[in-house]
Amino acid sequence: LAKTTQPISMDSYEGQEVNITCSHNNIATNDYITWYQQFPSQGPRFIIQGYKTKVTNEVASLFIPADRKSSTLSLPRVSLSDTAVYYCLVGDIASGTYKYIFGTGTRLKVLA
Amino acid sequence: ETGVTQTPRHLVMGMTNKKSLKCEQHLGHNAMYWYKQSAKKPLELMFVYNFKEQTENNSVPSRFSPECPNSSHLFLHLHTLQPEDSALYLCASSQAMKGQYNEKLFFGSGTQLSVL
Numbered sequence: 327l328a329k330t331t332q333p334i335s336m337d338s339y340e341g342q343e344v345n346i347t348c349s350h351n352n353i354a355t356n357d358y359i360t361w362y363q364q365f366p367s368q369g370p371r372f373i374i375q376g377y378k379t380k381v382t383n384e385v386a387s388l389f390i391p392a393d394r395k396s397s398t399l400s401l402p403r404v405s406l407s408d409t410a411v412y413y414c415l416v417g418d419i420a421s422g423t424y425k426y427i428f429g430t431g432t433r434l435k436v437l438a
Numbered sequence: 439e440t441g442v443t444q445t446p447r448h449l450v451m452g453m454t455n456k457k458s459l460k461c462e463q464h465l466g467h468n469a470m471y472w473y474k475q476s477a478k479k480p481l482e483l484m485f486v487y488n489f490k491e492q493t494e495n496n497s498v499p500s501r502f503s504p505e506c507p508n509s510s511h512l513f514l515h516l517h518t519l520q521p522e523d524s525a526l527y528l529c530a531s532s533q534a535m536k537g538q539y540n541e542k543l544f545f546g547s548g549t550q551l552s553v554l
Binding site (some may be wrong): 367368 | 440442451471473480481482483486494515526528529530538541542544545546548550
């Protein structure tokens with residue numbers, strides 16, 4: 327089963343770039359890497375998804391090395407409103423069903 | 439607004455009550471999910487429905503009973519719950535396509551359940 331490992335928590339200051347790395351050593355050939363953001367008492371929200379190399383959108387960048395055993399979410403110039411839990415997901419195929427298993431996530435705290 | 443609506447937002451119930459959580463998605467997706475999130479814990483996958491068929495029951499106690507009458511609606515029927523079942527219950531949907539593994543989950547805002 328694919329499994330992800332992330333730092334439990336990180337602190338940053340407003341205006342800084344934040345990089346959160348996720349380890350997924352057992353990623354399968356077909357799996358994509360997807361990152362979600364969750365605020366308290368809300369459902370997670372999709373941020374970015376990639377398969378290899380680099381993906382960028384208006385919110386973040388995702389860096390994936392050639393071996394795909396890890397990925398790094400990069401948030402440019404964070405603000406206080408970026409304080410949230412960030413989850414890295416890879417697909418998980420078991421018993422013929424494709425499903426998404428959330429890990430512990432990384433609790434990012436942005437300080438003024 | 440994610441296109442996934444959950445009601446009610448908050449629910450308080452006694453251990454002998456029967457209640458239902460409702461989820462509706464307006465995205466035309468064909469897969470729906472129930473997740474449970476206890477305080478300060480990761481999300482736990484409970485049930486998965488693909489094309490209205492239940493494809494996953496992640497060892498969930500029988501006091502939780504899902505129902506998926508069509509691809510847009512998902513219910514979670516609750517009866518004789520325990521205080522430890524108090525949690526945020528999240529519904530999600532996705533467009534599942536055979537042979538493709540880049541589905542994105544769209545979550546509702548959840549139902550905060552308290553069992554007294």
